[in-house]
Amino acid sequence: MELEIVDEPCIVRNRQVAPLSIALPKGRLLPPSLEALRGIGLSCPDVDELDRRLVYEAADRHVRFIIARPADVPAYVEHGAADLGITGKDVLIEGDWNVCELLDLGFGQCRMAVAAPAAATGPDRGTATSALGAPRSGHTLRVATKFPGIARRYFAPRRDLCVQIIKLNGAVEIAPIVGLADVIVDIVDTGRTLADNGLVVVDEIMQVSARLIANRASLQLKSAAIYPVTSALRARCRQLDDSMAE
Amino acid sequence: MDNLHLSGRYYLPADALVRRRIESGLSRTFETRGYHEIIPPMLVGLGLAQFGPDGPGNSGGMNSSCGSEAAGCAEHSGHDLEGECTSYVVLTRDGNLLTLCSDLTTPVAALAARHLLSADGPTRLYYSGTVFRAQKPGSGKPEERRQVGAELIGEGATGVQADAEILSMAAEGLISIGLHDFCIGLNDAGLLSAILDAAGARGDTRQRIRSALAARDYVLYGELVSSLNGAAAGIDLLNRLPHLHARAEVLEALRTPGVYEAAEGLGQTLDALDNRGLGRYFRLDLAITRRFRYYTGIVFEGYAPGCGNAVIGGGRYDNLLAYFGASAPAAGFAVDVDSVASALGALDQPEKSGGGARQWNWRSWTSPASFETVRSRH
Numbered sequence: 092m093e094l095e096i097v098d099e100p101c102i103v104r105n106r107q108v109a110p111l112s113i114a115l116p117k118g119r120l121l122p123p124s125l126e127a128l129r130g131i132g133l134s135c136p137d138v139d140e141l142d143r144r145l146v147y148e149a150a151d152r153h154v155r156f157i158i159a160r161p162a163d164v165p166a167y168v169e170h171g172a173a174d175l176g177i178t179g180k181d182v183l184i185e186g187d188w189n190v191c192e193l194l195d196l197g198f199g200q201c202r203m204a205v206a207a208p209a210a211a212t213g214p215d216r217g218t219a220t221s222a223l224g225a226p227r228s229g230h231t232l233r234v235a236t237k238f239p240g241i242a243r244r245y246f247a248p249r250r251d252l253c254v255q256i257i258k259l260n261g262a263v264e265i266a267p268i269v270g271l272a273d274v275i276v277d278i279v280d281t282g283r284t285l286a287d288n289g290l291v292v293v294d295e296i297m298q299v300s301a302r303l304i305a306n307r308a309s310l311q312l313k314s315a316a317i318y319p320v321t322s323a324l325r326a327r328c329r330q331l332d333d334s335m336a337e
Numbered sequence: 338m339d340n341l342h343l344s345g346r347y348y349l350p351a352d353a354l355v356r357r358r359i360e361s362g363l364s365r366t367f368e369t370r371g372y373h374e375i376i377p378p379m380l381v382g383l384g385l386a387q388f389g390p391d392g393p394g395n396s397g398g399m400n401s402s403c404g405s406e407a408a409g410c411a412e413h414s415g416h417d418l419e420g421e422c423t424s425y426v427v428l429t430r431d432g433n434l435l436t437l438c439s440d441l442t443t444p445v446a447a448l449a450a451r452h453l454l455s456a457d458g459p460t461r462l463y464y465s466g467t468v469f470r471a472q473k474p475g476s477g478k479p480e481e482r483r484q485v486g487a488e489l490i491g492e493g494a495t496g497v498q499a500d501a502e503i504l505s506m507a508a509e510g511l512i513s514i515g516l517h518d519f520c521i522g523l524n525d526a527g528l529l530s531a532i533l534d535a536a537g538a539r540g541d542t543r544q545r546i547r548s549a550l551a552a553r554d555y556v557l558y559g560e561l562v563s564s565l566n567g568a569a570a571g572i573d574l575l576n577r578l579p580h581l582h583a584r585a586e587v588l589e590a591l592r593t594p595g596v597y598e599a600a601e602g603l604g605q606t607l608d609a610l611d612n613r614g615l616g617r618y619f620r621l622d623l624a625i626t627r628r629f630r631y632y633t634g635i636v637f638e639g640y641a642p643g644c645g646n647a648v649i650g651g652g653r654y655d656n657l658l659a660y661f662g663a664s665a666p667a668a669g670f671a672v673d674v675d676s677v678a679s680a681l682g683a684l685d686q687p688e689k690s691g692g693g694a695r696q697w698n699w700r701s702w703t704s705p706a707s708f709e710t711v712r713s714r715h
Contacts, residue, residue, distance in 0.1 A: 109642070166477075169645060170477065171643075171645025190553065191555065192552075192553060192554045192555055193556075195556045302556060307553065307640070307647070308640035308642075311622070311639075312640055312641075318582060
């Protein structure tokens with residue numbers, strides 16, 4: 092893509108402008124992220140290429156890609172190691188990062204939900220919501236999650252519950268099975284993993300999707316390079332929305 | 338075992354030298370412009386914390402319920418979630434509560450209001466000091482920040498002339514210590530209110546739009562704006578607000594009815610900066626909302642390549658002194674010394690520093706002796 096230089100009184104003049112660096116999330120968000128960037132005309136490496144190299148510079152040297160874990164993407168962006176980044180809304184809410192959230196990219200949609208063992212929420216033990224409403228009285232509700240911040244905020248208004256939050260780094264679904272926790276707070280995509288582990292969703296906390304984020308300093312200093320990328324992505328999202336609606 | 342690693346930052350000789358140069362360079366610039374140094378305290382009464390970053394109601398401008406210092410404290414402790422209170426509180430031996438300054442403008446304003454105002458003209462003050470803000474563990478942000486700031490306070494410290502004095506001194510200060518590529522974004526705190534009025538945003542939605550903009554969550558911001566049903570021109574301006582860049586474009590957009598009057602001062606201030614040959618360091622950015630809720634007029638923050646944080650921030654705070662018993666206009670700014678240092682560091686080695694990476698001599702690296710104690714904990 093031609094990065095067009097717009098009227099810019101503040102652009103760095105006396106030195107070569109550094110390439111635009113974009114932090115991309117490893118894992119399930121990577122293929123749609125690359126597709127979106129390719130869709131607006133950036134020359135992107137393919138997934139296999141990125142599996143081998145964690146930093147990739149495009150041939151024209153205008154753009155550099157950094158591959159990071161989704162939870163780490165905001166750290167690269169907040170500290171300015173990357174100008175732009177793509178990561179899930181869940182990560183952004185959990186960390187309370189000082190970054191600009193520019194765009195809902197529309198892909199990677201899933202739910203942040205509270206899930207409990209189906210056995211504990213079955214008809215004989217009351218409805219799904221009452222599983223949370225009246226956990227075994229006199230007991231602390233143990234919550235296993237990768238998102239302790241979100242879990243804490245979700246349960247905070249429930250003054251009647253005594254909640255213990257246990258931070259895990261993955262495979263949260265097994266926590267109720269092995270007796271580590273009573274419920275989990277986790278990302279639910281298709282719900283298959285939950286079902287496989289005998290869990291059902293008892294409450295949805297929020298919808299999440301992939302977001303485009305930017306470093307605050309870069310927005311000021313490199314706006315001539317960032318602006319065409321964000322507006323092209325915004326136009327692309329709108330187009331996809333429209334074609335979905337039809 | 339000592340817990341040296343839990344302390345604030347130690348400045349090793351090379352870093353200390355950089356910091357000293359920055360501070361003395363800025364001091365010289367301020368002194369030649371007739372500013373006098375004062376030294377604010379590190380410990381102040383807890384009431385001052387309410388004016389700092391993340392003080393109660395920071396997104397909504399000052400409201401009357403925070404008028405008394407006691408009310409401010411009560412509200413502060415009410416924020417039990419998400420660690421919104423970032424001030425450090427110190428318990429004195431006789432049971433009083435003090436706070437480590439989380440910003441220096443407030444104590445300087447309090448001091449000026451009580452002792453330094455004159456009927457003849459504005460008081461010009463500068464200071465260097467340390468501010469303390471609690472950070473989340475692992476965030477990599479310093480809890481102690483070194484600042485050098487200047488404040489123009491009192492009779493006559495108002496209007497375009499005073500704003501231009503503060504802004505041009507901000508730019509000249511940064512130039513004097515060797516920064517040249519910086520960019521200062523300029524906005525007016527009153528502008529957003531005028532635009533929100535024009536777009537018919539009221540009550541809860543208005544508050545939520547403000548806080549979404551302050552958090553730079555443009556996704557939520559866009560959703561909230563699209564739910565409004567006021568004048569089309571106002572809503573259109575709100576929609577474009579985060580994406581306006583070039584100066585002509587912004588000034589053109591501000592010709593919306595009901596907004597133009599509030600924006601007039603900004604245009605004049607920019608003209609004044611152009612006349613001083615400093616216009617190229619400034620740009621309009623209508624999305625700037627500082628985390629301090631005392632600003633009433635111009636607000637600005639500046640960035641430089643090589644540093645992800647703002648190197649400078651400030652604005653006009655005409656109502657703050659009234660809280661300390663003297664009504665007077667005022668404007669000022671503070672330079673973040675550590676951020677300037679990392680921007681200067683990036684200047685020294687433009688090719689190698691991707692984000693302020695430093696040169697280490699790995700050959701001389703030895704495992705720290707204390708590593709055994711790390712191991713023995715597991």
